[in-house]
Amino acid sequence: MSRYKNDFLLADSNYLLNHSVGRPLKTIEKAFKESFLSPWQHLAKEPWANWLDVIHNFQLALSSLFNAPAEQFCPQVNLSSSLTKILMSLTSLNKDNVVILMSEIDFPSMGFALQKALPKSADIRFIDKSLDITNANVWQQHLTKDIDLVFVSKAYSNTGQLAPVREVISLAKELGIISVLDIAQSAGVIPLNLQDMSPHFMIGSSVKWLCGGPGAAYLWVNPGIIEQCQPKDVGWFSHENPFEFDIHHFDYNQSAMKFWGGTPSITPFALASHSIDYFATIGASFVRKHNQGMIDLIVDEFDTQVMSPLNKDTRSGTVILDFKDKQTVIMDALSHANISVDARHLGMRVSAHIYNDSDDVQQFIDVVKQHY
Ligand SMILES: Cc1ncc(COP(=O)(O)O)c(C=O)c1O
Secondary structure (H helix, E strand, O other): OOOOHEEEEEEOOOOOOOOOOOEEEOHHHHHHHHHHHHHHHHHOOOHHHHHHHHHHHHHHHHHHHHHHOOHEEEEEHHHHHHHHHHHOOHHOOOOOEEEEEEOOOOOOOHHHHHHHHHHOOOOOEEEOOOOOOOOOOHHHHHHHOOOOOOEEEEOOOOEEOOHHHHHHHHHHHHOOOEEEEEOOOOOOOOOOOOOOOOOOOEEEEEOOOOOOOOOOOEEEEEEOOHHOOOOOOOOOHOOOOOOOOOOOOEEEEHHHHOOOOOOOOOOOHHHHHHHHHOOOHHHHHHHHHHHHHHHHHHHHHHHHHEEEOOOOEEEEEEEEOOEEEEEEEHHHHHOOOEEOOOOOOOOOEEEEOOOOOOHHHHHHHHHHHHHO
């Protein structure tokens, strides 16, 4: 049995849906009580000082996971809203005919934010979904000098592919193009070191492989661009001194916290920082190795049904399988056996975490084989 299995609330299921929502740690309730509730239970004062420590701990957890200073991370509600804040903050993007490059297989919400936050004349170019997004040459062909911003995702959950983000970011830098990296599908399962590879902005969440629940997203801002950023969606917590309380005077916080806003929520960050700490200690390389080992077991059985990349350099934490006309019967049988997976246009998505082990994967394989 996986030695991590006992650490998580799995509700007796064989849970392979980590591209959607990761399972919480069993210690989450205790951690939440200690960080969020106990100041209320034990102090007569208002608990803001303790709650702001929760946010600082969230930044520290991210700092240790992604190897960048804590103050370069700003808590956010979700990636869509983070992206909107980025777009509105730069004068270079708020001009006529601004040009954006992204992929047609990016998460749709990212496209919605780009379409609505930018001026109507914005030209949003999509790399066609038929092209191989894992190939750096495809990006190179599309990254023309007239582009103002490139949006790239580390991992794509519907295809199980990885983008060559290092190449994309460095090419963008050479051409003076702003880069935004989406790590929603890779944070926690694919190592990322911001000292080795630094886009202008990185946006992510805690809900999937980091098992930290919804609402604890984050924005990382490269120190090279922070001064140019003038967020429009601000509040007193974006102020250099939130407690100055002079309605006639606003100074941006000098750090990424200029992107924060009004009175922040604390609960999601109390839950998530506990979980991110756990994964930062284990390390994303370890999680990746385990996850790829589980994918290997599946690929060994069903290699001709695999729709996601077989090459380990270009495959994400999710394997996609297409059992053609048997797909519906197999999905029903898996659900009946309490094995959680889901399906998108390319096929069934299967994502194993460190709490899954070879017994889980074997059970999955056995159920599929009974119906295929
Ligand atoms: C690649 C990617 N980006 C972003 C998101 C989510 O964006 P948001 O936090 O705005 O809901 C997802 C959700 O599945 C995703 O897969």
